[in-house]
Amino acid sequence: MTETTNRARPISGPVLNRSLRWMKENLFSTPLNTVITLLCVYIIWSVLEVLVSWAVVNASFGAAKEACEAATGACWAYVHDMWRFLLFGTFPADQHWRPLLAMVMLTSGMLLSMNRRFWSPWLAVAWIVGFIAVYFVLRGGVLGLPPVRTAQWGGLTLTLVLAVVGIAFAAPLALLLALGRRSEMPLIKVVCIVIIEVFRGVPLISVLFMASVMFPLFLPEGVSIDVLLRAQIGIIFFQAAYLAEVFRGGMQAIPKGQYEAADSLGLNYWQKTFKIILPQALRLVIPPTMSTFISLFKDTSLVVIIGLFDLLAATRAAVNDPMWRQQFIEAYLFIALIYFCFCFFMSRYSAYLDNDLKKSTSH
């Protein structure tokens, strides 16, 4: 509250005066605040000193491993040597343009979908076509592309495929589950409640175990489903259960009058849901929806436990290489940075979209 009053006060005068006043108000307002500020400066300084001297000052940026012998800090030759492996996993080396193309398609599709101008039913059609294209680019076997088994898909490519496909299918499934849970038909309601609560009650790892170990037992003999697809379905159901509760929260927040007004206009169930309720409800739950998507992105890393070769698994394999055994800090920090960039970008976008929609509805 005091922050807002501080901000509301008009700050004028020359730049130096202004910044001095700002510092006085925000950093040195009381003796205790001054002590806290000095302590913070000390902590930030000592962390930065260690980090910068390790990652920059004492680091070796050469492309060859030999250059690292002299350096006491980080050995960035690791990244130079391993980046292809981290991006593409064990995909055949002469075919690397294919996962690269798939990643470009997926990320550009995501970026385009973030723009509100493109929000229309055609976007869904475009995504379905896009997924089919990505699938064939990776799998090959058409147009003279040599086929590549899904077991060879890996690295960041696999992480992105799992995350983007997961988001694209978890959202509609979550919508159905949420509508089912709010439905007046008792049997449908029970089915949806059981699905949602079971998936929310267990850890994702147990869902993945079920997909990898138990699921083959469920199928008749001779029928098998690819392990990648099974894990993908597990991730979709798991996150859809969480997302369904987010959506349900939004629908509950819509005043009863809106439902009654839609009924009195003579709209049927689907018209009421899609034209009146959902546009308002989904707008309310943008931050929790995006944070579910962010968890989905982070949770794709769990597939390493059931033996899929995603970004984390590739890194783990890389640091078990005797040549790079000592470079595990560089290796893990490097992919931590990759994950961080994606997640941070998504959370910034969520804040932007939330603000933008609030602005556009307020007048």
Place this chain on the structure above:
Amino acid sequence: MSPKHSKKSDVSPILTLIYDKTFRSVVYQILVFGGVFLLGWYLVSNTMANLEAQDIATGFGFLEREAAFGISESIIAYSPASSYGQALLVGITNTLKVASIGIVLATILGTIIGIATVSKNWLLRFMGVTYIETFRNIPVLLQLIFWYALINRGLPNIRSALNPIEGVFLSNRGLYIPVMADHPAWSWVGAGFIVGIIGAIALRKWSLKRLEATGHIFPHLSVGLGIIVVVPFLVWLVFGAPMELNVPAIQGFNFQGGARMSPEFTALLLGLTLYTTTYIAEVVRSGIQSVPYGQTEAATSLGLRSTWIMRLIVLPQALRVIIPPLTNQYLNLTKNSSLAVAIGYPDLVSVSNTTMNQTGQAVEGVAIFMTVYLSISLLVSFFMNWYNKRMSLVER
């Protein structure tokens, strides 16, 4: 909804039936439920056929059999000669151990960082937000693997263990700290502690009753805390104040004495705590910000002291907002502890995994750990519903 006044002769009875809302809802429900039932029946019959074809035993008889695998750490009695049931019990206790310690640490750290993010000091706020953004945007599994690698590969071996404080040793075999030597007094001190807590609760009840009846204020909080501290201390004195320490020391190839935190446990605890802290900090921040400043102003104008304002006005209202998402985070931490399987800490999932590999009974193994997690979740959500009902605003 079927309009009775419409001319019935125009519409055929079948069409009326098709457009009837109740009829439609019954048909939909039969279709969905029948579909789910058929799917379930199909999967179960397939599973039975497969199990029979592969000659895998079914049922929970294996729980009685000898496990014949070792578990690196356990707080209950276990040896490879114990049964699979005992091994799974070790897994459950290990899960609960790391989850409960992690919950306590993450709550303390999360509260501190949450308060830091609403501080008036810009730099402190900046540090809090930086911490939150950094650790919540990196997958928790990556953090676990990183801490484990750091301990396992980054720290020196036993011979040249780091010795930051007298008696504390840090090496790639884990953390060794001195503990109090065995003495019968310690179990009595523990009993004294529990008696102290019961006494403090009774004191609080009595003082609130007296407050209602007479209006006299009794400082039950400070006196109660005093009881909790003094009773065990007196018990300790009665037993002759044992002070002997059990300090770890190198003997042969390993440390003897003291208490040990294994690298797996340390990495898991560190990773889970640092990750969950970010979420708890956000919960605490939103809780504090949810209490309007007018409440504090109103309390001040009523003449309440600032400690009373915090305890009686701000905290109860903030906790109403904080506790539901907080329990959710506790559940998340417990569920995330299942990632222990990636770094070899013998938690429930990890032990079940070994059991499944040895017996081949994947269905039962997955069913057991899913049931355990599901019952923990359901218990907590029952508690939450009870709490919400108790705490929800009663409008008069």
